[in-house]
Amino acid sequence: MADGISSFWGPVTSTIECCEKNYAYSSYIAEFYNTLSNIPTILLALIGLINALRQRFEKRFSVLHISNMTLAIGSMLYHATLQHIYLQFNLGNSRVMKPLWYGRCCYTCTSSTHQIGTTCSTMPTFLFLYGALFAVVHSVIRFGIGFKVHYVILCLLCVPRMYKYYIYTQDVSAKRLAKLYVVTLVLGSLCWFCDRVFCKEISRWPINPQGHALWHVFMGFNSYFANTFLMFCRAEQREWAPKIVHFMGVLPYVKIEKPKTQ
Numbered sequence: 001m002a003d004g005i006s007s008f009w010g011p012v013t014s015t016i017e018c019c020e021k022n023y024a025y026s027s028y029i030a031e032f033y034n035t036l037s038n039i040p041t042i043l044l045a046l047i048g049l050i051n052a053l054r055q056r057f058e059k060r061f062s063v064l065h066i067s068n069m070t071l072a073i074g075s076m077l078y079h080a081t082l083q084h085i086y087l088q089f090n091l092g093n094s095r096v097m098k099p100l101w102y103g104r105c106c107y108t109c110t111s112s113t114h115q116i117g118t119t120c121s122t123m124p125t126f127l128f129l130y131g132a133l134f135a136v137v138h139s140v141i142r143f144g145i146g147f148k149v150h151y152v153i154l155c156l157l158c159v160p161r162m163y164k165y166y167i168y169t170q171d172v173s174a175k176r177l178a179k180l181y182v183v184t185l186v187l188g189s190l191c192w193f194c195d196r197v198f199c200k201e202i203s204r205w206p207i208n209p210q211g212h213a214l215w216h217v218f219m220g221f222n223s224y225f226a227n228t229f230l231m232f233c234r235a236e237q238r239e240w241a242p243k244i245v246h247f248m249g250v251l252p253y254v255k256i257e258k259p260k261t262q
C-alpha cells in the first residue's frame with residue numbers, strides 16, 4: 001500500500017483501504033483497478049434502466065437500476081480519491097439506498113402475489129423507516145461491524161422472497177438468472193474476503209489479482225441478475241408474457257408483451 005506517484009487529491013483521509021497500491025498508474029486515480037472496475041456496474045445498470053424504461057416497467061425498477069448506478073459512481077469517486085468524505089457518501093448510500101432497494105424488492109414480491117393487501121405496504125414502510133433510523137443512529141454512533149451486520153440482515157430478508165419466486169417460476173432461463181445471482185454473490189464475496197484477509201500474502205505475489213476490483217465486477221453482474229430476475233417475475237405475474245432474450249447473444253434481459261388493454 002506504499003504510495004507511488006504523487007497524489008492529486010492530497011493525503012489519504014479514508015480509514016478503510018484495499019489491497020491495491022495507491023497512485024501506481026496515475027496521480028489522479030488513487031486505486032486504479034478499484035476505480036475502473038465500477039464501470040461494468042454502471043453500464044449494466046444503464047442497460048437495465050433503458051430496458052425498464054423502454055418497455056414501460058413500473059418505476060420502481062428504474063429506481064433499482066439508478067440506485068445501483070449511484071452506488072457505483074460513489075464507489076468510483078471513493079476509490080479514485082480515497083477521501084473520507086466519499087467513503088461517508090458511499091456508506092450512507094449503501095445504508096439508505098440499499099434498504100430502499102430491498103424494500104422495493106420485497107414490495108415487488110409481495111404486491112405481485114395478487115393478494116394485494118396489508119403485507120404489500122407493511123414491508124417497504126418498515127424497511128424504509130428502518131433504513132432512515134439506521135442512517136441517523138449510524139451518523140451519531142459509528143459501529144463498523146454494525147454496518148456489516150445490517151447489510152447481511154437485509155440480504156437475508158430478501159432471500160426467502162427470491163427463493164419463493166425461484167420455486168414458482170417454470171422458466172428455465174429465469175431460473176438460470178437466479179443461479180447466476182447466487183454464483184456471482186459467492187465468487188464476489190470470496191474475492192472481497194481474500195483481498196481483505198490475505199493482503200500481506202497477496203502483496204508478495206508477482207501479480208496482485210485485485211480481489212476488491214473483482215468483487216466490484218461480480219457485484220455489478222449480481223445486481224443486474226437480481227434486477228432482471230425480479231423484472232421477469234413481476235412481468236410474469238402481471239401476465240406480460242415475459243421472455244428472457246440475450247443482448248448481443250450474451251447478456252440476458254427481459255422482453256415483454258403487454259396485452260393491448262394495459
Ligand SMILES: [Zn+2]
Binds near residue numbers: 075216
Ligand atoms: Zn470498493
